[in-house]
Amino acid sequence: MPRDTLTGSRIRERRVAQGIKQAALAQQAGISASYLNLIEHNRRRIGGKLLLDIAEALNVEPALLIEGAGAALISSLREAASDVPAVGAEVDRVDEFAGRFPGWAELLSTARQRIMALERNVETLSDRMTHDPHLATSLHEMLSTVTAIRSAASILAEPGEIDPEWQARFHRNIYDDSARLAETSRGLVTYLEADDETATETGAPQEELDAVLEAAGHHVPELEQNASEDGALMRLGDGVSAPARTLLKTWLERYARDAVAIPMDQLVPLLATHGPDPGALTKVLGGDPTRVMRRLAAMPIDVMPDPVGLAICDSSGVLSYRKPLPDFPMPRFGAACPLWPLYRALNRPMVILSLPLVQQGRAGAGVWAEAVAMPVGEIAVNSDPIFEAHMLVRPMPRDGEGAAVPADVGVTCRVCPKIDCIGRREPSILTPTG
């Protein structure tokens, strides 16, 4: 039921909430109670002076009676329904629901947002626990060191004589192992101490880089002005670890080369004509389509109000860069969904794949993706090239919806509800059978 036909429901809801009798309101508005009853059940349209009179009697803005619940609330409720399609929520009556029970609707919407936030936390923690080699190695090292200390201490604590040479050796081992344990545990605590506020504070260099780039909005103004990357490195690299700084330096150097090759004042006018379409822009600008993708991902919000997302992986499939979109999240740790065109591009190097995508469990029109794998480094005799793949995701273009059947993909297996997926590596925490 469209929203503008629900004015009557909203009048009834307001009247009941204020404890006003139907007859009393009808009298104030100068109509019969039976006519108001028809209006309240949406069987008579209402507008003009009568609407103004009723709004005044109810002490509300007329617009509130006409427009009803906010679009954001309606959208959120629709998404909540699509999250669990098996329940069969009456999506066609969502406006009516939000109009008649605004409090419950708001509660449902808020609960859904909380569930989404919790799922993101679960995803982060689950990925970290399952895939994080740093954590696995640290824990293994700690347990091995504890075992060595326990064994040596128990030998020394046993009654009876121990050869002084062995005694000295075990004392030394305990001393060395306890120092090692202190070092490992300190590193581990730092690594795990990331709370909500410092979710970007991490222990792995790649995660540190991701956090720095996210904080910078993936845009480096000084490099757009052809300044040297040293200044940007000093600004952005403040407080990061040495390995992360090395990654950041490499990233900034590439950014600087990209900015020189495709300056903003050349790219921005083309966006008005072609939008963030890397295929069309590469045709105009020439050169490497991955450079165009990186430039699009580096555009500030004032230039590109609808930002694009970008994922880059090496030949092994490991993500070396991630700029997610709200409609297209990317895993912070571990591997992404193997169905992403990013990985298909590695099978078809130097071909730009262009297709719509829908992520499992997400409502909306989905996104449009372009992916391409290009060789890294110079071509050499008898040397197989190493490929690097880029995948740009952008809001669905106006003519995109319905242009092709969207590919059904996920974020990463652990949080993907897709059943019978050929690409599944491991069971999902969202489905009992995985």
Place this chain on the structure above:
Amino acid sequence: MAGHVLVIEDEPNIIEAIKFILSREGWNVATHSNGEDAADVVRAKSPDVLILDVMLPGRSGYDILRELRGDAATQALPVLMLTARGQTKDREMAESAGASRFMTKPFSNAEVLEAVRALAPA
């Protein structure tokens, strides 16, 4: 009791402690710390009991054990597996690879001694 025990473990201080407690009980203890050539070392040393860590440089303890179980000469060798992970699936992996016993770090000296005594051929 006299017998030969081979300890394959990459943590030197664990090796030293195990070597001490077993030697004190009369066992002849040999050690090795690399996974890559571990199966060859087992065949060369022909121990009575093998203590094998799971996470070794070069090759996993599970892989080594599977190879040993596929070889007639080492098929019945008693193997005590050591690991830092104690989840059910790790225990199942150890069992399916052919481990005779499975021990989770941090273990005690008494537990190791008891396991070796139990595994040693009569």
